[in-house]
Amino acid sequence: MAITASTAVLTRPAEPVAIRDVARTFTAGGSSLPVLRDLNLDVPAGEVVGLLGASGSGKSTLLRQVCGLDTPDAGRITIAGTPVRGVDPRCAVAFQESRLLPWRTLAHNISLGLPRGTERAAGAHRVDELLDLVGLAEFRSHRPGQISGGMAQRVALARALARSPGVLLLDEPFGALDALTRLKMQDLLLDVHAAEPTTVLFVTHDVDEALYLADRVVLLGDDGRGPGNTIVSVTPVPGERPRDRADHRLAGLRVQLLDGLGVDTHHS
Amino acid sequence: MSTPTTTDRSDDLLTQQDPPIDTTLPAAGVTPGGVTGAATTPTAPSRPRGLRSRRTLVGAIVPLGLLALWQAVTAAGVFLPVQLPSPVAVWGAGVELVERGELGGHLAISTQRVLIGFGIGAVLGLVMGAVVGLSRQADVLLGPTVGAFRAVPSLAWVPLLILWMQIGETSRITLIAIGAFFPVYTTVASGLRHVDQHLVEVGHAYGLRGPRLLARIQLPAAVPSVISGMRLALAQSWLFLVAAELIASSQGLGFLLLDSQNNGRTDRLLLAIVLLGLLGKLTDAVIGVVERRLLRVWA
Numbered sequence: 266m267a268i269t270a271s272t273a274v275l276t277r278p279a280e281p282v283a284i285r286d287v288a289r290t291f292t293a294g295g296s297s298l299p300v301l302r303d304l305n306l307d308v309p310a311g312e313v314v315g316l317l318g319a320s321g322s323g324k325s326t327l328l329r330q331v332c333g334l335d336t337p338d339a340g341r342i343t344i345a346g347t348p349v350r351g352v353d354p355r356c357a358v359a360f361q362e363s364r365l366l367p368w369r370t371l372a373h374n375i376s377l378g379l380p381r382g383t384e385r386a387a388g389a390h391r392v393d394e395l396l397d398l399v400g401l402a403e404f405r406s407h408r409p410g411q412i413s414g415g416m417a418q419r420v421a422l423a424r425a426l427a428r429s430p431g432v433l434l435l436d437e438p439f440g441a442l443d444a445l446t447r448l449k450m451q452d453l454l455l456d457v458h459a460a461e462p463t464t465v466l467f468v469t470h471d472v473d474e475a476l477y478l479a480d481r482v483v484l485l486g487d488d489g490r491g492p493g494n495t496i497v498s499v500t501p502v503p504g505e506r507p508r509d510r511a512d513h514r515l516a517g518l519r520v521q522l523l524d525g526l527g528v529d530t531h532h533s
Numbered sequence: 534m535s536t537p538t539t540t541d542r543s544d545d546l547l548t549q550q551d552p553p554i555d556t557t558l559p560a561a562g563v564t565p566g567g568v569t570g571a572a573t574t575p576t577a578p579s580r581p582r583g584l585r586s587r588r589t590l591v592g593a594i595v596p597l598g599l600l601a602l603w604q605a606v607t608a609a610g611v612f613l614p615v616q617l618p619s620p621v622a623v624w625g626a627g628v629e630l631v632e633r634g635e636l637g638g639h640l641a642i643s644t645q646r647v648l649i650g651f652g653i654g655a656v657l658g659l660v661m662g663a664v665v666g667l668s669r670q671a672d673v674l675l676g677p678t679v680g681a682f683r684a685v686p687s688l689a690w691v692p693l694l695i696l697w698m699q700i701g702e703t704s705r706i707t708l709i710a711i712g713a714f715f716p717v718y719t720t721v722a723s724g725l726r727h728v729d730q731h732l733v734e735v736g737h738a739y740g741l742r743g744p745r746l747l748a749r750i751q752l753p754a755a756v757p758s759v760i761s762g763m764r765l766a767l768a769q770s771w772l773f774l775v776a777a778e779l780i781a782s783s784q785g786l787g788f789l790l791l792d793s794q795n796n797g798r799t800d801r802l803l804l805a806i807v808l809l810g811l812l813g814k815l816t817d818a819v820i821g822v823v824e825r826r827l828l829r830v831w832a
Contacts, residue, residue: 334738352737364735368753377739377749428739 279310279464280355280431282331286340289326290493299493300326304340306483306496310431313458313465313506315479317472319526322485323494324468328434331466332356344432354380357430361437363417365409371420372396372405378427395423398457415446419453426461435467439474451477455507472522476502476515484525497525618800623807626800639805643774643785644812646702650709651770655763658714662721662762667751672726683715688776695781705777712773716765724758725751760824767820771813786812 287304290297300323308314316324329335331342333352342349344356357378365374372392379388396402399419409417418438425433438454439447451474458465469475475482479502486497500522503514600620606612607619614622630636661679664671690711698704728751736742736750778787786805793801 332738334734352740354740358738360731360735362731364731366732366750366753368756377735381740424739 277355277429277431279462280345281310282308282432282464282466283343284327284331284340285342287327287330287337287342288339288493289323289330289335289337301337301495302491302493303495308464308466310464311462312480313467313478315475315482316466316468316485317475317482317522317526318485318494324485325436327485328436328466328468331432332358332434334358355431356434357425357428358434358436359421359425359438361440363409363414363421365417365420367409370406370408371401371412374409374420375423375427378424380428391427395426398426398460399423399453415442415450418442418450422454422457426457430463432464432466435465437468437470440470447474452507454478472519472526473510475522476518477508477510482522484522486525615797615799618803622800623803626798627804630801630804638784639786639789640808640812643778643787646705646709646777646785647770647774647816650706650773651713651767653706654710654713654770655717655766657710658717658762658766659721659759662718663725666722666725667747679718683719687711687715687773691776691780700781705782708777709770709773712769713766716769717762720758720762720765721755724755724762728754756827760820760827764817764820764824767816768813771809775809
């Protein structure tokens with residue numbers, strides 16, 4: 266499933282991310298919920314990192330902090346050495362729901378992601394390129410209500426790429442899709458990453474997905490040394506992408522990671 | 534608002550429609566980028582033209598039936614003509630008024646009052662609704678007060694308006710504007726308040742804030758509720774027009790109602806009622822067309 270090489274005129278080089286001593290506690294109406302603590306992670310430019318963890322383990326919170334949609338209470342996050350303050354233009358996010366504007370065409374929705382001040386012609390060219398990249402060129406004038414969930418998610422991915430992100434953040438991007446579409450989307454993401462190699466952080470519940478896509482799988486959870494969650498383990502995934510889904514080495518890691526998740530569910 | 538869904542999310546259809554991710558081979562017969570949406574979409578059928586005219590025909594059954602019943606009842610002499618004149622007599626009254634050159638004036642002044650009052654009330658309602666719907670502080674500050682004013686039955690303002698503005702166009706149009714203001718205010722405020730927070734977050738994530746966020750996400754998302762507010766407000770405007778013209782005026786359909794009652798001209802009275810119904814329906818239909826156009830895009 267090869268994608269014809271795209272002439273990405275507007276792409277930004279991949280950026281490294283550094284997360285230092287990050288902590289986050291949510292407070293609502295007097296009660297406080299510690300979510301993250303003592304979190305340290307270095308993601309080199311161009312790496313694909315999967316964030317794995319049980320529900321409520323703070324995966325999404327961490328992801329939102331990297332792009333500036335949420336702010337840590339303590340610690341700091343830097344992209345290419347400069348700290349993230351507010352919504353960072355070097356990042357792009359895609360969510361579990363496609364969150365497309367229903368009144369806009371797909372092409373228009375993708376153009377929402379273009380960096381501010383993009384020249385009109387260059388922007389239009391980039392949108393065409395991205396529509397090609399996600400295989401929806403002939404649906405450019407459709408509206409989100411007329412397409413399937415998988416297609417909508419591809420548009421959301423294209424919209425994120427339109428921003429030419431140095432860091433691409435994906436919050437369970439395939440979580441709401443059926444199993445088959447999900448596998449196709451995983452391959453599409455690998456193709457996209459091959460065509461436009463940016464740094465990718467993605468959140469998932471799915472161990473297999475993490476092992477298939479990531480260079481490293483980061484497991485978030487409670488390590489028993491305090492309230493809230495932190496990194497329990499970082500697992501480098503062997504082999505080059507695209508990986509064989511039936512690779513026996515992955516099978517071993519899978520058991521190990523599921524074990525990590527299982528222990529967590531017993532604790533919480 | 535029961536717009537027929539243009540989307541069929543059945544699995545079979547989706548798998549058929551879902552194009553292969555591999556894009557090296559464009560589908561035969563499709564020029565990339567040259568395809569307009571609706572023409573090729575299997576999921577967006579254009580409604581056959583026959584269906585709409587059939588709808589109009591079915592919709593006409595009850596009014597025509599009522600007309601026939603009216604004619605039959607009056608022809609049979611069930612009611613005195615002063616209680617219920619025949620449709621023919623009402624038609625005759627209309628023709629007579631047209632020949633005397635009076636009907637046009639009544640219609641014109643009433644329509645003008647409604648349009649001006651509605652315009653003023655709707656614009657004010659839009660602005661106030663936007664402020665209260667978008668800013669939590671404004672909501673806390675202004676919401677209760679506007680809510681209290683809204684709770685006053687709007688006709689209760691009539692004596693005060695007459696006291697302040699005397700009897701005249703100003704007080705009439707103000708009353709209509711009051712009637713139009715509240716439906717627009719309420720729907721716009723709640724429409725903006727309930728814009729999908731997910732979409733707003735997308736806007737933030739893609740660097741939109743302030744006026745750009747408003748223009749690209751919040752306002753468009755609230756368009757359906759703005760339109761339904763406008764529709765309600767227009768209906769209210771006609772209601773308040775009649776109230777204003779019944780109380781004090783020398784022209785207009787409300788005046789025609791009152792004047793006919795005083796002179797025992799039930800035929801003219803019925804004529805005024807029918808005309809009010811027709812005009813109200815007509816202006817509502819205009820907004821309805823705009824609404825359908827927009828919802829086709831928005832839904």
